Amino acid sequence: MSTHAATVYIVDDDDAFRDSLRWLLEPTGYTVAAYADAASFLAEYDARQPGCLVLDIRMPGMSGLELQDELRRRGSTLPVIFVTGHGDVPMAVNAVKKGAVEFIEKPFNDRAFLGIVENALKIDASQRRDRARKMSAAARIGALTEREREIMRHVVAGKMNKTIADELGISIKTVEAHRAKVMQKMGVDSIAQLVQLALEGGTPRKPR
């Protein structure tokens, strides 16, 4: 996923600042979407769109911090970059503690700012990749039969084929056959990879 397809959202009540930031960001190839207040951003924001949010900490109406809280409440992982005027630094530090990527004081150096934006987009991209992998792992686990899932649970727990066969009251040959099927369906070559997938997709549920 290229970071250049990403959108940089700007929420700041200062018209000139929004406009100038768009002017600064456009040649870099990012899509820029600017909003004068938190409410209009929330109305248009699509969580499926990769990007990052450049957010003014002090705004009339819903403040930057409140918008950050609202996004977290909605389960969004959109990286937030706080932009502060003078005297808001302690507030910004607080925001970073609550999960904001970075804060930068107005006025800022363009290179430093673009670096921060790039970093935020990378974080967003990797978060999205992780999520996609987790989803596919979960999907693959869902494709296993009840018995295969049970075998996988035992394998991931680190049990030998013989132990599994004894516990389930089946032959070692049958365990081996199921195990080969699991490895094939999950698309992995090693137990280590299987364990990783099991962690990402959630351990297969214990059969009832």
Next chain:
Amino acid sequence: MPFPFLHIKNRAARTLGCAGLVVLIAYCDYATGYELSLAILYLAPIFLATWVLGRDAGIAVSVFALAAWLISNHYAGVVYPHPFYQIWEALIQLATWVIFVLLLSKLKIALARADERFVTVLEGLDAAVYVADTGSGELLYVNSKCRAAFGDGVEPAGLRQIESRFADPRSRAVPRTWPQQDSGADAAAEFHDPAANRWYLIHARPLRWIDGRMARLQVATDITQQKQIEELSRQQQEKLQLTSRLISVGEMASTLAHELNQPLAAIANYSMGCVRRLRAGDWDAGELLEAMEKGSAEAERAGMIIQRVRELVRRRKPQRADCNVNDVITEIAQLIEIDAEKRGVLMSVELAPSLPPVSADTVMLEQAILNLARNAIEAMEEMPKDQRRLVLRSRVNPDGKVEIEVTDSGRGIPDALAENLFAPFFTTKRDGMGIGLHICRSIAEFHDGRIWATPNPRGGSTFHFALPASNS
């Protein structure tokens, strides 16, 4: 006194006096003989007995007078054509006297009741009421409230005595002379009684007293509580104004920085956007022009913000007047008391008993001391709670300058920083502007004074603010 008789206090003596008078009249009647009837004179002892001793005594004296009259008539040899005439005359005489006695005693009771009502009202009033002779100042009447407020010593020259209590210069807000009785109208004024530290609203009105003298009725209402409430609200108002005035300078600097950062950020963005496009060789002249124009518009906006602040600052010209540094310190101590307490700082104030006045702009001086005190409190934030001590001190130093010292028990100032302490934009605080001490120094210099810091022998530092005394 018109009636020496009234001076006799004893009841029996008074009765005897009346009887003696009756006998005297009877003798005169006998001596002057039949032609000159003096019977009318018996009314005098009867009146006296009734007025002073009561109705029964009056009737008794009337009967006694009748007996005396009969005897004197007998010895004077008054001859009636028929004894019946004498009896008739005696009865008429007696009836007249008894009617006189009854009327008189009724009148007296009515008068006493009216007086009683009047006195009850006056005594019940929650105000000091007194009537004084306009000329001599003799007090003709005082109610109990007046006696309680101004003491019992309200004899002959009493009015002067009361008035002398109000000769307090603190009554500055009100006319210090008494309302003129000659004006004929009511007058009112507020007076302060320093002996009891009370305020009175005094209404005065001229009147003619019962005996015809010109007198003045004065009603003094105690308005101390009202005054105290007024004073309290005035003080609070002043403190509020002071606080907002002092906060505004620091706030203003911070707001100014915040406001200026907006256009500056926009300018930087516009110009760097241009630079990037030009570097990349991918530009459109119209687009660049527009961005540059927007950038310079933002520069103008920044200029307007500065202009606005400049006007705000220009509005107030420094005003120097003689002032007592102790008062300023006390004011500031009250102002930061709550803040100090909240931050666990033990604050004490040590004022020199007498200081020469300094010629200063009080607001600027307050600002400087407040700044130093706040710095001191902040400097102790990292100290354990029981080691946070702030002392505000005033003294006359060996050079004869009035010196204000603000001592903290913080970590002190590292030597490396001491040099730049008062330089503008030098700060060790995470959020500081580096303006506070710089302003303090400007204020000291404006007043031909000096500011410096010294380390304390037992840790922490002391800031000294020295000003020349205004008479030197």
